[in-house]
Amino acid sequence: TSLALAHGAHRLGKRTDPMMERWRNYGLGQFIHWGVYAIPGGQWNGASYGGAAEWIRSWKGMPKEAYDNLYKEFDPENYDPSALAKQAKEMGAKYMIITTKHHDGFCLWPSEYTDYDVTNTPYGKDIIGPLVEAYDAEGIDVYLYFSVMDWNHPGYRSVLATEEDRSAYESFKEFTRNQLLELLERYPTTKGLWFDGTWDEAWKEQAEFADNLATEMRKKIPGLIIGSRFRPDDYGNRHFDSNGDLMGDYEQGWERKLPETYEDTNGNDWDCVMTIPENQWGYHSDWRGHVKTSYELIEMLVKSVSLDGNFVLNFGPDAKGDIRMEEKKLATEIGQWMSKNKSAIYNCGHIDWEKQDWGYYTQNRVTGEVNMVVFNKPINSVLRIKTSSKISLQKIYDLNDATKIYDPEEISQDEYIIQLGDEELAEPKVIVIKYDHSKGETKGYE
Ligand code: H79
Incomplete structure (x- = not known):
């Protein structure tokens, strides 16, 4: 039984065109949250805001008027788009999402549709254009983050309670449409949009408007990639329509969390956007709580790829445009690991072999080779491999030393062990499995 929806999912199953294939093979991305919130950096009047730095305007500790005048101080003298792009490249990011x-x-x-933009800051120049150029030059695909929710526009409403609200909101919708088309016109190499702030009741009533706008945007940039966070369906359902089908090109619900199993992903494309500290996207001078290590972030990356997703790590430049030391260091460490082990990330995805405690499998979508990304070495040094169907193993070897061959011992049907021996793991280690689909007879285990 399925409802007839005018604005539900328009496609069942995955997109298979080249642009989406490219998206699917990124593995690692970079998020950048940058705006006037970087100026207070989570601090106001000697007090530190405990929430996310980019939400400081909603804090009673800071007057709205003070926030709304921050743009008069926005002057990031150290902003260096090509340095940012180089750092992202060194980290191994294949795409970047920037908060427009x-x-x-x-x-x-510089938006034609509002004065609340870079033009009216001391900096006075476009931030996005040079960033797009720099990342394009490094071969890193650019995606634009856009918050539909807008605390500055006079027509914006979170709910439409009165006729006055409805008429004001029409002006806001026109503004939103204008800005989005403006962005795509200004930055035609954009590969997709990453929407946010679409949870308002007012927006949930805009199924037809949002659907038409998506069509219009895709006309401007054919193949444009838009996640599940943009349009609501006829009944105001988000991400998944009233029939449970994914709306948009990939599931965009994994914010600061990861699926545990492949079943959790429903077999959809998805991305995970992740902060380095617990919940800070924009620059906050006072990172409290746990700050993730490169080991933890690499594990999240590998886990994402093993479950067919992309992992997008967030950076928050400060008011001058500098990347803080902690973020630089992590980018370098991740990049060092990636430079050696990227073949277990790029063009890789899920394989339905039973997960083992030593780590995660990823499978190269082109060659079919399987990577064991080993995070845990057991006390007995034995790694178990259990395949989902009968295969014939060709070769198992160390990705970074092809002379190091592991001899599998078949211990049961479709089940093998290899010995790590006295190797110490200084970092997550990749072991490659080459195999053929076996046509031979079984050994009669059953
Ligand atoms: O840009 C970063 C965050 O600022 C933004 N998304 C990432 C990528 C974000 N922060 N929080 N959220 C998104 C979710 C917001 C939840 C809440 Fe609410 C907004 C809690 C209270 C207001 C949702 C809407 C739940 C109640 C109303």
Whole structure:
């Protein structure tokens, strides 16, 4: 039984065109949250805001008026788009998502449709254009983050309670449409949009408007990739329509969390966007709580790829445009691991072999080779491999030393062990499995 929806999912199953294939093979991405919230950096009047730095405007500790005048100080003298792009490249990012406009409504590009943009800051210049150019030059695909929710626009409403609200919201919808088409026109190499701030009741009533706008945007950039966080369906359902089908090109619900199993992903494409500290996207001078290590982040990356997702790590430049030391160090460490082990990440995805405690499998979608990414070495040094169907193993070897061959011992049907011996694991280690689909007879285990 399925409801007839005018604005539900328009496609069942995955997109298979080259642009989406490219997206699917990124593995690692970079998020950048940057805006006037970087100026207070989570601090106001000697007090430190405990929430996310980019939400400081919603804190009673800071007057709205003070926040709304921050743009008069926005002057990132150290902003160096090509240095940022180089750092991202060294880390191994294949795509980058930049906040063109966060919830506060401040635009990092010169927008014809508002004065609340970079043009009216001391900096005075476009932030987005040079960034797109720099990342394009490094071969890193650019995606634009856009918050529909906009605390600056006079027509914005979170709920439409009165006729006055409805008429004001029409002006806001027109503004939203204008800005999105403007962005795509200004930055035609954009590969996709990453939407946020679409949870309002007011927006949930806009199924037809959002659907038409998505069509219009895709006309501007054919193949444009839009996740599940943009449009609601006829009944105001988000991400999944009223029939349970995914709306958009990939599931966009994994924010600061990861699926545990492949079943959790429903077999959809998805991305995980992750912060380095617990919950800070924009620059906050006072990172409290646990700050993730490169080991933890690499594990999240590998786990994402093993479950067919992309992992997108967030950076929050400060008011001057500098990347903080902690973030630089992590980018370098991740990049060092990636430089050796990237073949277990790029063009790789899920394989339905039973997960083992030593780590995660990823499978190269082109060659079919399986990578064992080993995070845990057991006390007995034995790694178990259990395949989902009968295969014939050709070769098992160390990705970074092809002379190091592991001799599998078949211990049961479709089940093998290899010995790590006295090797010490200084970092997550990749072991490659080459195999053929076996046509031979079984050994009669059953
Ligand atoms: O940009 C970063 C965050 O600022 C933004 N998304 C990432 C990528 C974000 N932060 N929080 N959220 C998104 C979710 C917001 C949840 C809440 Fe609410 C908004 C809690 C209270 C207001 C949702 C809407 C739940 C109640 C109303």
